Amino acid sequence: MVSEKIRQALAGSSAIRAMFREGKELAAKVGAENVYDFSLGNPATPAPSALNQAIKDILDETNPLVVHGYMDNSGYEDVRQAVADHLNRRFHTSFDYHNVIMTVGAAGGLNIIFKTILDPGSEVVAFAPYFGEYKSYAANFDARLVEAAPDFESFQPDIDDFREKLSPATRAVIINTPNNPTGVVYTDETMKRISSVLLEKEKEYGTDIYLISDEPYRELVYDGIEEDFLTKYYHNTIVGYSFSKSLSLPGERIGYVIVPDEASDSELLIDGMNVSNRTLGFVNAPSLMQKAVARCLEEKTNIAFYDANRKLLYDNLTKFGFTCIRPQGAFYLWMKSPLEDEEEFVRLAKEYNLILVKGSAFACPGYVRIAYCVSPDMITRSLPSFEKLAAECGL
């Protein structure tokens, strides 16, 4: 006796998590050291040591009634101000604490945003390929996810297709740059074109269309690329951030949402997200971890670690004959399946103990995602398997 939505969700549950489980099952059979699990975005480089030190210091210095206690549903004011100050220093923005809502990770953040702006039947446009959970999050509020196509050369959005996918029912557009699963970073030109189409359509329909920027990978960029803060491109931009990857804390569920004052009805949005944080059952972002990340805003994860992995994997896989998008950010490699049916390719890869995730999990069949947030040693050990797989596919 489970709900109809859950029955459906169980039938088509997360392909990423399914591959992660398959990897664990395979490891039990052939030994963990013989399985090359590229399924999950679980960082293999640890949190900066400053993070654990910050936790200990906070426990020593702060009244436990404060550090473990309730605060406003949007989070501690001092933590929110610290986040605002950090962004202002870095991006010359002008936020203060009231623009910041601390959240239970980016997933919690996206859900409070969606609850606040979506009605049943609302449409949310996402650029394929996209993180499959967006669909679940929209479904939580009986909204519909509409897919816009990529340019299949660059994996930047296809702006003409995007324009056609907007409608008077569009309440939100969700973007994710650096991108999961492609590793692509949207260019300044892409952002300007997205903004221009949104302004055009807001005017045409007389509606507000919020651009939701899902930013778990903001800090993970390579080759000296720098993205500006995306609220600068378009007035109705809402940012959802996570410390999962930037500080290697995916289990801690800590992030924030930024609602700039220039967003339409910004005060109402902020109040709505405050209420949503409570009524969806998050109540507030975990208290000790709020205080801890506030002390580590200037800390950096080990970018060199990911960068070395990126080059090791990209250089070798292309050498073996695979066609890959060269990643500029995040920690995913997006590879064209050499077989027409990429699910068949994923099964074949598993015979070589390689655990990949099918592109159709990201609304983009014909490709696979390889998460390289793993140990460099595992990548090195996996290379002969990739080479044999390439040979078997006739590359």
Add this chain to the structure above:
Amino acid sequence: MVSEKIRQALAGSSAIRAMFREGKELAAKVGAENVYDFSLGNPATPAPSALNQAIKDILDETNPLVVHGYMDNSGYEDVRQAVADHLNRRFHTSFDYHNVIMTVGAAGGLNIIFKTILDPGSEVVAFAPYFGEYKSYAANFDARLVEAAPDFESFQPDIDDFREKLSPATRAVIINTPNNPTGVVYTDETMKRISSVLLEKEKEYGTDIYLISDEPYRELVYDGIEEDFLTKYYHNTIVGYSFSKSLSLPGERIGYVIVPDEASDSELLIDGMNVSNRTLGFVNAPSLMQKAVARCLEEKTNIAFYDANRKLLYDNLTKFGFTCIRPQGAFYLWMKSPLEDEEEFVRLAKEYNLILVKGSAFACPGYVRIAYCVSPDMITRSLPSFEKLAAECGL
């Protein structure tokens, strides 16, 4: 441009949180030391020192990739097994890790339960007076909260009224003992009568009706009362637990759900809650705090602290002429409003700097809730105000 549901929620938002804010505003005017804020269930006795020590030990002993990393959406297996072992020792149950899902507090727990079992139009029966958020949680899934009346002498449920409120659409009944807001602990007889009515109605309707036991106050009982584990009364019982009050960690958002094997479709329920944890955006309970509470399952909060507050407040308020239910558990005093309109009484109390919460926030007008999880000193200082308030009400 916010959603219709949020527009409504903002109009009728939490009376508890509203009083908490009014208390802070009043404190800014007249000085914090002159405001007697009894609005929020925020413990004033700190977490056991073992908890902070456990956190430090875990950080020293455990690989940061494990302690801050992803795990199964249901939580770490070792943590879940520790919870099962603890319950088995204490209540002679026979759970193991697969019956335990770690959650983002009890609020997160209730939401994953509701998502898993409720369809639009489903009914959830709650016994008035009840925690107002239950209504929001049911509304998240377009289900309807149906209220069953209390016996107004004992504030145990009125079993005859309960029977009448069940219908073929009833998917769940939610109970909360020790109770927020009354402080009442359901008797063994009450539990047996609830169970008997549920079995009768399951048979009559040919449906499963899940009894959801919301247990943030399980450890907070006085006068030597002991409650058995509620899964023993009725096969379809699901437990939602929180460490917020038992370890004074309300800001950390950590709890668990128990699904016993004897519940109908228990495996499906467990799988459904695992998926719900992910798709609702919780992903998993905060990782470090999972490990920390697993080491503190035998720790106790300072019951003597609450018990002294309970007696101080109950004895004096009844002496001043107020009519109160003598609390046997939790940390709330349930007081009959001396004025017919308890909202007017709450306003009058505020003139004496006393911040109380109206009973209508708990679907039970005519009463007020006084949270005594505060400093004993504040209670002592508040007594002259309560005495004057009693006099003004003609008691």
